[in-house]
Structures are given as structure tokens and as C-alpha cells.
Amino acid sequence: MKRTAQPVAPCVVAVCANRSAAPRKRLASIFATLLLASTPLLMAASEAPSTPAISPPPSAAPPDDGQWTMPAKNYASTRYSELTEINEGNAKDLQVAFTFSTGVNKGQEAAPLVVGGTMYIVSPFPNIVYALDLTKPGAPMKWKFEPNPEPAAQGVACCDVVNRGAAFADGRIFFNTLDGHTIALDANTGQPIWNAHIGNINIGETITMAPLVVKGKVLVGNSGGEMGVRGWVKALDAGDGHVVWTAYGTGPDKDVLIGPDFKPHYDMDKGKDLGVTTWPPEAWKIGGGNMWGWISYDPDLNLIFHGTGNPGPWNPDLRPGDNKWTSGIFARDPDTGAAKWFYQWSPHDLHDYDGINEQVLLDMNWQGKPRKVLVRPERNGYLYILDRTTGEVLSAKPFGPVNSSKGVDLKSGRLIENPDKKTGTGKVVRDICPTASGLKDWQPSAFSPKTGLLYIPHNNLCMDEEGVEVNYIAGTPYVGMNVRMIPGPGGNRGAFTAWDIAAQKPAWSLKENFPVWSGAVVTAGDVVFYGTMEGWFKAVSAKTGDLLWQFKTASGIIGQPITYRGPDGRQYVAILSGVGGWAGAIVSGDLDPRDATAALGFVNAMKDLKEATTAGGTLYVFRLP
Amino acid sequence: MRPGTAMLLFALLTLAACQREERDTRPQNSLGSGEQPTPVTTLEPGGQRASASDNKAASFEANAFHLSEGKRLFSWFNCSGCHANGGGGMGPALMDQKWLYGSSIESIHATIRDGRPKGMPSFRDKIPDDQIWELAAFVRSLSGNAPSSAAPQRNDDMMPHPSENRLPDAATLGKSP
Numbered sequence: 061m062k063r064t065a066q067p068v069a070p071c072v073v074a075v076c077a078n079r080s081a082a083p084r085k086r087l088a089s090i091f092a093t094l095l096l097a098s099t100p101l102l103m104a105a106s107e108a109p110s111t112p113a114i115s116p117p118p119s120a121a122p123p124d125d126g127q128w129t130m131p132a133k134n135y136a137s138t139r140y141s142e143l144t145e146i147n148e149g150n151a152k153d154l155q156v157a158f159t160f161s162t163g164v165n166k167g168q169e170a171a172p173l174v175v176g177g178t179m180y181i182v183s184p185f186p187n188i189v190y191a192l193d194l195t196k197p198g199a200p201m202k203w204k205f206e207p208n209p210e211p212a213a214q215g216v217a218c219c220d221v222v223n224r225g226a227a228f229a230d231g232r233i234f235f236n237t238l239d240g241h242t243i244a245l246d247a248n249t250g251q252p253i254w255n256a257h258i259g260n261i262n263i264g265e266t267i268t269m270a271p272l273v274v275k276g277k278v279l280v281g282n283s284g285g286e287m288g289v290r291g292w293v294k295a296l297d298a299g300d301g302h303v304v305w306t307a308y309g310t311g312p313d314k315d316v317l318i319g320p321d322f323k324p325h326y327d328m329d330k331g332k333d334l335g336v337t338t339w340p341p342e343a344w345k346i347g348g349g350n351m352w353g354w355i356s357y358d359p360d361l362n363l364i365f366h367g368t369g370n371p372g373p374w375n376p377d378l379r380p381g382d383n384k385w386t387s388g389i390f391a392r393d394p395d396t397g398a399a400k401w402f403y404q405w406s407p408h409d410l411h412d413y414d415g416i417n418e419q420v421l422l423d424m425n426w427q428g429k430p431r432k433v434l435v436r437p438e439r440n441g442y443l444y445i446l447d448r449t450t451g452e453v454l455s456a457k458p459f460g461p462v463n464s465s466k467g468v469d470l471k472s473g474r475l476i477e478n479p480d481k482k483t484g485t486g487k488v489v490r491d492i493c494p495t496a497s498g499l500k501d502w503q504p505s506a507f508s509p510k511t512g513l514l515y516i517p518h519n520n521l522c523m524d525e526e527g528v529e530v531n532y533i534a535g536t537p538y539v540g541m542n543v544r545m546i547p548g549p550g551g552n553r554g555a556f557t558a559w560d561i562a563a564q565k566p567a568w569s570l571k572e573n574f575p576v577w578s579g580a581v582v583t584a585g586d587v588v589f590y591g592t593m594e595g596w597f598k599a600v601s602a603k604t605g606d607l608l609w610q611f612k613t614a615s616g617i618i619g620q621p622i623t624y625r626g627p628d629g630r631q632y633v634a635i636l637s638g639v640g641g642w643a644g645a646i647v648s649g650d651l652d653p654r655d656a657t658a659a660l661g662f663v664n665a666m667k668d669l670k671e672a673t674t675a676g677g678t679l680y681v682f683r684l685p
Numbered sequence: 686m687r688p689g690t691a692m693l694l695f696a697l698l699t700l701a702a703c704q705r706e707e708r709d710t711r712p713q714n715s716l717g718s719g720e721q722p723t724p725v726t727t728l729e730p731g732g733q734r735a736s737a738s739d740n741k742a743a744s745f746e747a748n749a750f751h752l753s754e755g756k757r758l759f760s761w762f763n764c765s766g767c768h769a770n771g772g773g774g775m776g777p778a779l780m781d782q783k784w785l786y787g788s789s790i791e792s793i794h795a796t797i798r799d800g801r802p803k804g805m806p807s808f809r810d811k812i813p814d815d816q817i818w819e820l821a822a823f824v825r826s827l828s829g830n831a832p833s834s835a836a837p838q839r840n841d842d843m844m845p846h847p848s849e850n851r852l853p854d855a856a857t858l859g860k861s862p
Binding site: 528531537649 | 760761762763766767769770771772773774775776777778780781783800802803804805806842843844845846
């Protein structure tokens with residue numbers, strides 16, 4: 061099945077799809093670049109299939125410069141690299157170029173960054189930032205910065221003490237600490253420029269997400285959906301760290317930054333102060349809707365897109381109503397934070413289906429018309445395609461086993477609940493699929509415009525749930541649910557699925573023993589990289605899923621792979637190894653597998669992980685010999 | 686022996702057999718906390734001090750009522766939110782044989798009362814002292830450190846693991862009997 065590498069040009073396909081959208085000048089210059097680059101590219105283009113091309117908007121996914129300056133690679137969040145040195149044919153020869161220990165044996169969920177000749181990595185708590193000099197043999201440390209976060213913060217972090225990475229902009233590295241600080245460092249020296257304390261651990265707030273820098277603003281959200289924390293997204297001024305705007309996930313319209321510009325597509329999201337009226341009195345103040353995942357940005361529409369987390373507590377009987385604006389997605393003006401539209405994936409969420417996964421911004425033909433869409437593999441099990449200008453749902457197809465709902469009503473936009481799987485106080489509901497951790501959790505997928513496929517790392521788990529009474533005590537968990545998870549249909553607890561966006565069905569899917577809790581990256585060499593919780597780092601064919609190469613790292617992998625062009629002009633692939641996160645908490649937190657409800661029930665599905673791997677924290681970087 | 690005397694003796698014997706555990710069902714609700722010194726290490730330069738046992742320890746530790754109350758409070762005060770039903774989560778597991786700050790009921794009482802630096806909050810003046818003792822006694826039962834005659838039996842809720850009165854003593858796990 062393996063094909064020899066072909067110099068197909070992704071940009072050519074991209075250009076074709078965006079003929080109407082992209083400015084003429086830009087088109088001309090891209091074509092000129094391509095012409096200069098190589099002639100085979102154009103020949104390949106003429107042979108390109110006539111199927112409607114799908115590609116990110118060029119403004120959100122500019123031509124690849126070989127760097128990796130934000131975890132999602134670009135504002136469109138494609139995690140796609142145009143580098144082709146490593147391809148389907150030679151990936152089998154990949155070798156370790158260098159390694160580096162983060163010195164922290166907790167879940168390593170961060171994406172390394174590469175800017176110029178320097179690599180930047182952030183460790184889990186205590187959130188040490190390292191700069192490695194890629195221009196020297198062995199990539200020695202250039203500087204490190206220790207923010208010394210409050211150790212007590214570890215006690216209010218729901219699911220291991222992870223950090224999902226830093227962001228680079230304008231000569232600065234921006235990152236968050238578990239105890240609620242956003243810090244800007246001078247990328248050259250590691251000297252702190254500003255330090256903004258925006259989260260309060262005494263009400264259970266932590267920060268685990270990677271910031272995104274848009275138009276001179278650092279966008280950050282809080283974690284704490286399991287602690288009764290009211291969610292927010294803040295925009296901090298990249299210059300001095302002052303808060304420019306704050307948008308809450310619950311509460312009155314003025315707090316949510318809902319104003320005259322707010323035009324949701326569906327009736328269920330229209331009305332005044334729904335963030336108050338869709339809750340029992342005052343419950344919105346401790347209702348979650350946190351933002352600890354991914355943000356995308358469309359420069360053409362001047363909109364950012366971010367999800368909102370689960371409502372609190374998990375037990376739905378304690379919060380009758382739709383619980384706006386939790387488990388949904390907002391489009392906002394990055395300058396003011398003003399909401400433009402909202403869509404709720406899981407109204408009155410029953411199963412902890414946070415709505416904070418990545419959104420991949422793409423332009424595609426939908427039923428004969430060019431549409432600006434947003435693709436979201438959601439925790440509730442559906443692969444959503446939304447019109448990102450309006451929030452209209454174009455498609456919602458399950459990408460794995462789902463029985464907690466029966467589909468999405470495209471007319472009303474509403475998720476169709478399965479009454480048999482409705483949880484509540486004092487009853488045990490069995491075999492709910494997917495679990496609280498979702499068919500897919502935070503682990504980000506990658507999209508290749510060459511194949512039109514979205515590469516989704518995900519889980520295959522089901523669960524039993526029993527709602528129980530719970531007291532709100534600030535700074536302690538506010539969950540009210542006994543959970544135990546079990547492997548999903550087929551027994552494989554994880555899967556890596558390539559989803560054909562145009563055809564709305566999987567192209568291929570690989571079974572993995574453990575949940576695939578790592579991110580993915582795909583390249584123009586038609587190689588997809590991801591890691592497993594046993595510690596295998598894998599390269600598979602982007603077209604067929606055939607395994608091309610694998611390397612066993614020291615610990616389970618839950619990090620985000622990246623690929624970059626080093627100072628020597630060669631292509632490298634980097635991944636942090638170190639098991640943990642919610643799925644790996646049994647190892648990183650040394651939990652006891654005899655308690656089925658440990659780690660909010662996840663331990664029951666991961667009893668054997670302690671025999672498969674141990675805690676770690678090592679950067680691995682690979683290249684061809 | 687007259688039948689009346691026999692009856693009386695029988696009744697007395699029966700009543701005597703009904704001797705049951707004393708249940709202080711209304712523990713003190715004062716917040717005042719015992720201030721026994723509770724070192725968190727056994728390393729004591731210059732020779733070990735005699736360990737001081739709190740006089741409440743014994744009366745709470747093997748008492749079914751206090752253990753059962755401890756179990757109720759363990760959920761009520763959201764201990765279960767972090768430590769699950771002993772397997773741990775945000776906080777460490779409590780049903781294994783690993784003790785970061787000592788396994789004695791006094792140490793556990795001190796942990797709940799004063800907190801620990803890596804994330805255990807301090808409940809001093811938030812939970813009445815007697816209830817802290819009940820919690821501490823229940824925590825020990827999670828690792829089999831409570832008489833099976835006194836430890837809680839089956840749950841009213843989803844069973845996360847065998848009931849506390851059937852859990853093996855963690856200290857003997859992995860060792861031959």
C-alpha cells in the first residue's frame with residue numbers, strides 16, 4: 061500500500077479552493093513562489109483530483125516558515141506542516157537527534173515551540189520554561205525560568221498538574237502557571253517582562269491551557285469546572301499584561317459580553333440574560349463553563365472561536381435548565397470580546413461533556429456553495445461542521461460509538477438526548493458511551509489539505525454514572541457524581557481516526573489499547589505523528605494509516621508532537637514523553653486501581669497502566685540520518 | 686430454685702449480653718482543635734521522643750458509629766471529590782500503604798486540621814474537632830486499619846470497591862500471612 065513520495069503541492073490545492081476569498085495580489089505572489097520553487101509542483105497540481113478541495117483560510121494559515129510558534133501551528137489550528145523531507149518512504153529511518161529531561165515526572169501535555177534557532181518547552185507544575193539552543197550540538201540549555209508557583213495549587217487541579225504549552229509573539233514567550241498567573245518572558249534572555257495574577261486557587265481556579273496571542277492580546281481562560289468555578293476568558297495586553305476584557309461563561313449578558321452584535325443562529329440561544337435564567341437561582345455563580353482548551357482566530361472575519369466547559373456540578377438534577385453558556389462555543393471580536401454568535405453542543409449537559417476542544421478553520425464547498433466552516437471533533441462524540449460566520453450546524457456525525465444521544469437536530473440545532481442514559485440523583489445508569497472524558501478530550505487533531513482528512517486522536521470508553529448530593533465548599537470539588545469507566549465496544553480503549561471531512565465518514569481508523577491522549581501532527585510528506593500511553597511514538601501514512609515507524613520512549617505519551625526546520629535546514633520532529641493527565645493520573649498521581657471511582661472514574665478503565673508505563677518527563681527530537 | 690428467681694436470673698443474663706458499643710451520638714460541636722504535637726517524620730536528631738497518643742484516638746478509632754459518621758462526612762465535606770472512595774484523584778490514594786505524613790490517627794487528624802503544603806487544604810475552624818476525628822478514623826479504615834466488626838459495611842451507593850470492613854489491611858498486602 062505504500063506509495064513513493066510525490067511532490068504534491070498543498071498550497072496549490074489551497075489556492076484553488078480560495079480563489080474567490082483570497083486577494084488577487086496574494087494569489088499572484090503565491091503562484092510566483094510556487095513557480096520558482098519547483099516545476100513538478102505545477103505538474104502535480106494539474107493532476108490534482110477534482111474533488112472539492114478543503115483548506116484553511118490563507119490569512120489564518122500562512123505559508124510554512126519551518127517554525128512552530130504556537131501549539132496549534134497557526135490560527136486555523138491545522139497542526140499541518142509543509143515540510144517534506146520526512147515522507148512516507150523514508151520515515152522508517154527516523155532516529156533520535158537529541159533528548160532533554162524536563163525534570164518533572166508529571167503529565168507532559170505541552171507542545172514544544174521553535175522560533176528561529178531556539179526551542180521552548182514548558183513543564184507541568186512547577187511550570188519551568190526551558191529555552192534550548194538548536195544551533196549547537198545536543199541543543200544545550202540557553203536559559204530556564206522558574207516561576208515558583210504556589211505548591212497548594214496542585215490540590216485544586218482536577219486532572220493532573222498539566223500545562224498545554226506556551227505561545228510566542230513579538231519576541232516574547234507567554235505562558236500560564238497552575239496557580240493562576242500569566243507571564244511574559246523575553247524570548248532571548250528568559251527575563252520576565254510582566255506577571256499577571258488572574259486566577260485564585262482559593263476558589264479552585266487554576267490555569268492549564270496554552271495562551272493564544274491575537275492582535276497584541278494574550279487570550280487566557282481558567283480551569284475549575286470540577287470545583288464550581290465560574291469560567292472566563294480574559295484578554296491581557298501583550299505589552300504590559302493588564303486585563304483588556306473579561307468574558308464570563310455564565311451570568312448576565314454584560315458579564316458574558318453579549319451585546320447588540322450578538323446574533324446566535326438558533327432560537328434556543330436567543331433571549332436576555334440566559335446565563336442567569338437557565339439556572340436555578342444563583343447557581344450560575346458556581347456553574348463552570350470554564351475555558352481551558354483551544355482558541356482559533358480568523359483574521360478575515362476578525363473573530364476568535366473558543367469553547368466553554370461543562371456546567372457544575374456534574375449531577376444534572378442539581379441545575380435544571382439549559383445552563384447557558386456552558387458546553388458550547390462562542391465567536392467573539394478579539395478587540396472587545398463582544399460575542400457574535402454562540403452554539404451549545406450539549407444543553408443541560410448530563411455527562412461532563414466540556415465543549416473546549418480544538419476548532420479547525422477551513423474553507424470548503426458545502427452542497428455546491430463555498431462556505432467558511434469550523435470543524436470540531438466534540439467531546440459528546442460528534443464531528444461538527446459549523447458555518448463559522450453564523451454558528452449554523454451544517455453537519456454532526458458521530459466519529460465513534462455514541463449512545464448518550466441520538467444525533468443532532470439540524471433544524472433546532474439541539475442535541476437529541478437519549479432518555480435511557482439520563483443521569484440523576486440516586487440512580488445508577490450503566491454503559492453510557494462516550495464517557496465523561498468524551499469520545500475525544502483536549503487532545504488536538506490535525507488536518508491535511510493534501511488529503512482532506514482530519515486526524516483525530518481519541519478515546520473509546522463507556523461508563524456507569526450515579527448522581528449524588530454534593531455541597532458547594534469554595535476551593536473543593538463540586539461534582540456530585542460517582543463514575544466508573546470501562547473500555548468501549550471492541551475493547552480497544554483508544555483509536556486514531558482519519559476523518560474524511562467532505563464525505564463525512566472515516567477514511568481509516570487505528571485501534572490502540574489505551575486512550576490516544578496525545579495530539580497529532582500531519583505533514584506535506586504525508587506522515588502523521590502521534591503517541592500512545594505505552595510510550596510508542598508513531599509515524600503512520602496520512603493516506604492509509606499504515607505504520608511507517610515507531611519508537612518506544614521512556615514513558616507514556618500524552619503530549620503534542622510538532623515538526624520544524626532546524627537551523628541546519630533539516631526537518632525535525634519533537635514530542636514530550638511523560639504519562640499523566642486525566643487518563644494517566646493513575647500513574648502520575650500513583651492512584652489505587654482497586655477504587656473504581658478513582659480519578660473521577662477513569663482509573664477503572666486504566667487499571668493496567670501502571671504495568672505498561674511509569675512516570676517521566678523527557679523531550680525527544682527525531683530526524684533522518 | 687423457684688421459677689421466679691430463674692426467670693429473673695435469665696433476664697439479667699440476657700440484658701448483660703446486650704452490652705453494646707457506647708455511642709456518643711452527639712459529639713462535641715466545638716471547633717476548638719486538639720493541639721497535640723504530631724511530628725510528620727520519625728527522624729528525630731538526638732533521640733526519639735516518646736510518641737504521644739491523643740486520648741480521643743482510641744475512643745474514635747474502633748467505634749462503629751464514629752467510623753460510619755466519618756464515612757458520611759467524607760462525602761459531605763467533599764473529601765471524596767479529591768480522594769475518590771480511597772483510590773485518589775486530585776489528591777493521593779488513601780487505601781494504599783503509602784503515607785506521606787504519617788499513618789497514625791493523630792497524624793491524619795493533623796493533616797485534615799492543618800492541611801499539607803502540596804494541596805491538602807486546612808479545615809481548622811471549619812469542621813468541628815470531633816468530626817475531624819471521625820474522618821481520620823474512617824480514613825484509616827480505608828486501608829484496613831479498623832476492626833472489621835466496626836468498619837462500615839456496604840454502601841447505599843454505587844460500590845467502588847469491597848466495603849471497608851472487607852478491605853485487606855494495606856500493611857499486610859503483598860506479604861505472606
